[in-house]
Amino acid sequence: MSSRQVEGWVIDHASRGAWSPDCLRWETRELAALRDGELLLRPIYLSLDPSNIVWMQLDQTYIVPLQAGDVMIGMVLGEVEESRADGFQPGEMVLALADWTTRAIVSADPSQRVPPAKVQRVPGMPLAVALTVFSHIGLAAMIGMREVARVRPGETVLVSSAAGAVGGLAAQIAKATGCRVVGIAGGPEKCALLLEELGLDDAIDYRGDVLDAALGRTCPHGIDVYFDNVGGSTLDTVLMHLKEGARIAVCGQISQYFADDAHPAHGVRNLYQLVVRSVRMEGYVPPSFEHRFPDIFTELARLLAEGAITHRAHVVDGLESVPAALGLLQTGGNRGKLLARLAPDPWVTAPELVRSAAP
């Protein structure tokens, strides 16, 4: 085994408050020798997510504990370049938690195969769909809406960050279930997207509208299900518009993640509504629902093939783009799932199906 070098992103110091790209520093390191059961990956896409920033706060025990000086990690879609694991061949595609480096070593696990065993490749879709619909994004949307909120036909559903990756899918899944769906997003352009591209029934611009009045207008009979991506003051206002027996699926609380002494998190004061309206508010992470993944992927493939849900990706090119691109997650500047592309998408022929945009 010859000595090889990899380059990539190392955590320089803990992230505090607003995201600052200097939390990551570029380093060159020796690649370890490949051991039995391991794969060497050539990354094609990195999935860039709010949870990456939360992990870099280094004071959470959120799935993976990280320290300053560690190589940063995230979900990586890559091609197997070398395999010392039974049943894995070079050229196969794998999705795994892996280093943000030019090459990465991971422990092989059959569940990492892309596409997953039960999913058919949907004609015309790029491999990037493995990081949108057939990923933790699709899982988070489907689990939150169907398994946690247990949404039913005819209900009124509100989704925050509805123009975002998870929120957009969650809203479309609620539409496909036969619900009236209202989305919250920032700015008229995103609200137009909710109505025209995602097919929602109404849209609220949290920058231009007064949320309390907008909820009274768009959900006059109250809300059955709130798919919560943001927490904070939005949640506080939504709590006053819930129906008896409402459910809140807590997918994320992004308004709270970037708090610091200068910008303290909004404290939620209306939780007594949980008692008044017999409301269930439930947080979740997809791994807890692993026993349901096969059925969920099958359902996602069906909805995608029918056009009920859409693949939307915001792609930046190159590993070097990652620190600046993460800032888009905080400003809401991304249009669809934020991805960094390190190599050409092997499923894409002409025409280019992946929307490419600079951060």
Added chain:
Amino acid sequence: MSSRQVEGWVIDHASRGAWSPDCLRWETRELAALRDGELLLRPIYLSLDPSNIVWMQLDQTYIVPLQAGDVMIGMVLGEVEESRADGFQPGEMVLALADWTTRAIVSADPSQRVPPAKVQRVPGMPLAVALTVFSHIGLAAMIGMREVARVRPGETVLVSSAAGAVGGLAAQIAKATGCRVVGIAGGPEKCALLLEELGLDDAIDYRGDVLDAALGRTCPHGIDVYFDNVGGSTLDTVLMHLKEGARIAVCGQISQYFADDAHPAHGVRNLYQLVVRSVRMEGYVPPSFEHRFPDIFTELARLLAEGAITHRAHVVDGLESVPAALGLLQTGGNRGKLLARLAPDPWVTAPELVRSAAP
């Protein structure tokens, strides 16, 4: 039907912030004629509850909407004095939502009978037990712990307001389920009660202890179930001590009920822990679980007969004592379920089993 007068408490104006007895005024009114299906009650006990004060805020749609000038209502345990309802005879005991007056008319409903159909009278207990264990108190404790939190043997359970009526029963029910139970109460006297009278494993004095440190000491491996009576800053701290898959049964949020502009409610900032720990937080009111009442009453009778749960009442005498006594609910001055006794307890012979105390 001769004209008769009743005296009692009318809502003078909406309650705001700290409870003020002048929200109620004494009035004499004509008693309406008894109609078919109605009962005339001679009240023996009034149940005095935090929800009474919430109702008098007049801006809630919490079970019953009330206005200034309305006669105040609450749960009343009374003897049927006259009946125009099939199957009800004078001398029977009834528990119903009724006026806070010297006599009260209610619509008859077989579910109001005391003791409830499936409950055996437990030897040595006063009729007041119908307002503690066999009431919305016992229902709230049992439903919160068993139906909402679904507590399991061996779990670590935390109860706030554990020296209170609902909290005390909830904590004892968790003990009877085989849990390690820690209670939060105000002051060394109440903490001693938790350990000595209720048999809990540990007690936290929210006045003398720093809650965060006390939770680290008493629940070093984290909390599986939090029975929440108070909300606010206590909830915020507890959120940082939950185990993966924890459940919060939201029975009440008393810290939020007395907020006003000068004393704003504490805003809860740590709700992102619902996601981090996959936590379910669920509010409830007993009426939603009516189909379970027979089984729940049977279980409560069994636990009471075994001595696993205890009847604890704090009794003030006379309808005129009610406005001042309600203040005890805010200061935590009551020892057990707060009741106003308007007539002698018909089940009590010597010795006197009901603890009597002036507010």
